[in-house]
Amino acid sequence: MNACVLNPHSILGGNHLFRFIYEGVGQMLPCWMAYVVAGAAIMLILINAVLLGAAIVSWGERRLLGRFQNRVGPNRWGPFGALQPIADLTKLLTKEDIVPYGADRIAFTIVPVLMVASLLVGAAVIPFAKDVALVDLNVGVLFILAVSSLTTIAIFTAGWASNNRYALFGAGRAVAVLLSYEVPVVLSVLGVVLVAGSMSLGDIVVAQAVPFFLVQPLAFFVFVAGMSAELNRTPFDVAEAESEIIAGYHTEYSGIKFALIQAAEFGGALVVSGLIATLFLAGWAGPVADWLGWLWFLIKTFIGIFLFVWIRSTYPRLRLDQIMAVCWKFLMPLSIINLIAVTLEVFFLRDAHGVLTTADLWIMAGINIVIAAVSIAVFGQLIRQQVRNSSQTAPASRLVVSGVSTIEVSQGQG
Numbered sequence: 001m002n003a004c005v006l007n008p009h010s011i012l013g014g015n016h017l018f019r020f021i022y023e024g025v026g027q028m029l030p031c032w033m034a035y036v037v038a039g040a041a042i043m044l045i046l047i048n049a050v051l052l053g054a055a056i057v058s059w060g061e062r063r064l065l066g067r068f069q070n071r072v073g074p075n076r077w078g079p080f081g082a083l084q085p086i087a088d089l090t091k092l093l094t095k096e097d098i099v100p101y102g103a104d105r106i107a108f109t110i111v112p113v114l115m116v117a118s119l120l121v122g123a124a125v126i127p128f129a130k131d132v133a134l135v136d137l138n139v140g141v142l143f144i145l146a147v148s149s150l151t152t153i154a155i156f157t158a159g160w161a162s163n164n165r166y167a168l169f170g171a172g173r174a175v176a177v178l179l180s181y182e183v184p185v186v187l188s189v190l191g192v193v194l195v196a197g198s199m200s201l202g203d204i205v206v207a208q209a210v211p212f213f214l215v216q217p218l219a220f221f222v223f224v225a226g227m228s229a230e231l232n233r234t235p236f237d238v239a240e241a242e243s244e245i246i247a248g249y250h251t252e253y254s255g256i257k258f259a260l261i262q263a264a265e266f267g268g269a270l271v272v273s274g275l276i277a278t279l280f281l282a283g284w285a286g287p288v289a290d291w292l293g294w295l296w297f298l299i300k301t302f303i304g305i306f307l308f309v310w311i312r313s314t315y316p317r318l319r320l321d322q323i324m325a326v327c328w329k330f331l332m333p334l335s336i337i338n339l340i341a342v343t344l345e346v347f348f349l350r351d352a353h354g355v356l357t358t359a360d361l362w363i364m365a366g367i368n369i370v371i372a373a374v375s376i377a378v379f380g381q382l383i384r385q386q387v388r389n390s391s392q393t394a395p396a397s398r399l400v401v402s403g404v405s406t407i408e409v410s411q412g413q414g
Contacts, residue, residue, distance in 0.1 A: 059085050068314075114153070115150075130284055138198070159174075192204060194342050
């Protein structure tokens with residue numbers, strides 16, 4: 001039987017992992033069957049990697065939060081509590097799967113599947129080593145921005161289909177935050193695309209002779225803050241408010257449906273951290289040994305996860321009006337300033353072939369670090385001054401407590 005050889009210029013031919021499996025299996029099976037087996041193997045690797053990674057992230061985040069808050073964290077199941085995610089999953093699998101009376105059963109059921117599906121599809125295009133990605137797309141950035149919008153639809157559907165007013169309120173808050181923060185996030189990623197000259201995630205990694213978190217510190221800051229809001233993480237988790245009784249859009253979910261939603265949330269932190277490593281931390285590129293690219297990628301991904309956990313353990317939850325103010329009055333101007341600065345720098349520094357050299361990237365880094373420091377200080381001071389003025393001018397109302405004492409409460413301070 002003739003061995004199957006995949007054309008390297010085809011859609012999947014540039015995927016070294018797919019081609020390796022296809023050509024290896026093709027020595028024993030017909031080519032059409034080898035194609036199916038290779039595709040199934042890729043999907044199996046993707047699903048298991050993301051879901052297992054979500055379990056590891058949930059355990060690591062709980063352990064880190066324990067250390068940040070001067071406590072132990074989970075430590076009963078397995079060494080250092082490492083089997084706690086398995087125990088949680090077992091408990092949720094044995095819980096009764098309840099559908100509220102009057103809920104839309106089909107829409108209510110499809111929400112967890114849709115959230116996990118959008119997560120898996122988005123993770124498929126992230127390269128975790130040189131020429132190794134489950135799907136290599138030349139429009140990878142656009143693809144991720146497109147599939148991430150499915151989460152917004154899923155969250156609103158969850159609140160509407162639950163037949164619960166609190167779930168609907170949480171879904172409305174979540175959609176408002178997601179749609180708002182999508183704008184500065186897209187503008188920050190657009191600056192990365194301008195410097196790299198490509199929307200392929202692999203090309204963006206190759207273009208980072210100088211890591212883009214130095215070349216575009218404003219874009220890095222806006223992207224991290226914006227993705228924290230889109231992931232419903234502290235201090236932007238007003239849609240869920242996990243420390244409160246009502247859990248937001250997934251209040252009515254239980255059993256395996258709730259487990260899938262939690263897996264999508266923790267897996268989302270993993271995928272976004274991998275995206276941060278790819279867009280701003282030079283992905284698989286490391287100081288030595290290119291064949292260890294997967295190791296450098298994992299290290300940078302866990303740096304991103306640690307950053308999210310650090311932010312969660314440091315800042316308190318913001319009010320909804322404060323969250324929207326941070327988006328439109330702080331992150332939005334910063335993303336526009338970054339985009340204008342990068343556009344001018346690329347226009348004047350690139351050569352006749354549209355290429356930026358390493359020296360050009362260092363020049364951009366020096367300029368943009370100064371712009372970032374000044375912009376953050378100026379707009380931060382403007383917001384603080386506005387909050388201070390609104391607090392001073394807000395009329396005070398008198399609150400009677402138990403008919404005994406009277407307390408003056410400023411409406412501007414909530």
